[in-house]
Amino acid sequence: MTSLAAVETARAEHAALHRVIHDMEDLAYHLAGHPGPAAFRALDLILEVLDRHVTGYMADEERTLYPLIARQLGGPAATATMIEDHREIGRWVDRLVGDRRDLEEAAPPQLERARQGLYSLAALLDLHVRKEELIYLPALRRVASASAPERPPASITP
Numbered sequence: 001m002t003s004l005a006a007v008e009t010a011r012a013e014h015a016a017l018h019r020v021i022h023d024m025e026d027l028a029y030h031l032a033g034h035p036g037p038a039a040f041r042a043l044d045l046i047l048e049v050l051d052r053h054v055t056g057y058m059a060d061e062e063r064t065l066y067p068l069i070a071r072q073l074g075g076p077a078a079t080a081t082m083i084e085d086h087r088e089i090g091r092w093v094d095r096l097v098g099d100r101r102d103l104e105e106a107a108p109p110q111l112e113r114a115r116q117g118l119y120s121l122a123a124l125l126d127l128h129v130r131k132e133e134l135i136y137l138p139a140l141r142r143v144a145s146a147s148a149p150e151r152p153p154a155s156i157t158p
């Protein structure tokens with residue numbers, strides 16, 4: 001994958017992640033009190049996106065985007081802390097998926113634990129995505145523009 005293609009892929013995935021983060025915060029708010037069936041359907045949808053898409057995307061990043069970043073920023077140490085973010089995000093997703101069973105009949109402390117998990121994971125994901133956008137993607141854009149073919153001089157441009 002080229003640096004430019006990696007940047008474009010990451011930008012599209014991040015746009016989707018920002019929507020998921022917003023939905024998680026919104027759902028955490030609505031799980032307070034006495035949530036109805038619609039809230040639990042929304043929870044199931046979010047958990048499916050997190051469990052299948054988000055964790056799969058993080059694995060893709062480690063195979064494609066992060067090696068390019070490591071090459072640009074001086075070695076694997078440049079991505080080590082972000083890979084640890086991925087592990088922590090995965091642990092929070094596993095916790096939420098594990099807590100989902102029987103949540104409709106759950107007592108308030110279990111619902112509160114689910115809300116806390118959604119808020120915590122949303123904050124962690126938001127910080128992780130912002131770090132990639134602020135540090136990693138500009139580094140890859142510099143590589144992409146340095147390796148782009150030069151434009152012809154203006155004097156020979158039609």
Ligand SMILES: [Fe+2]
Pocket residue numbers: 058061082086128132
């Ligand atoms: Fe990531």
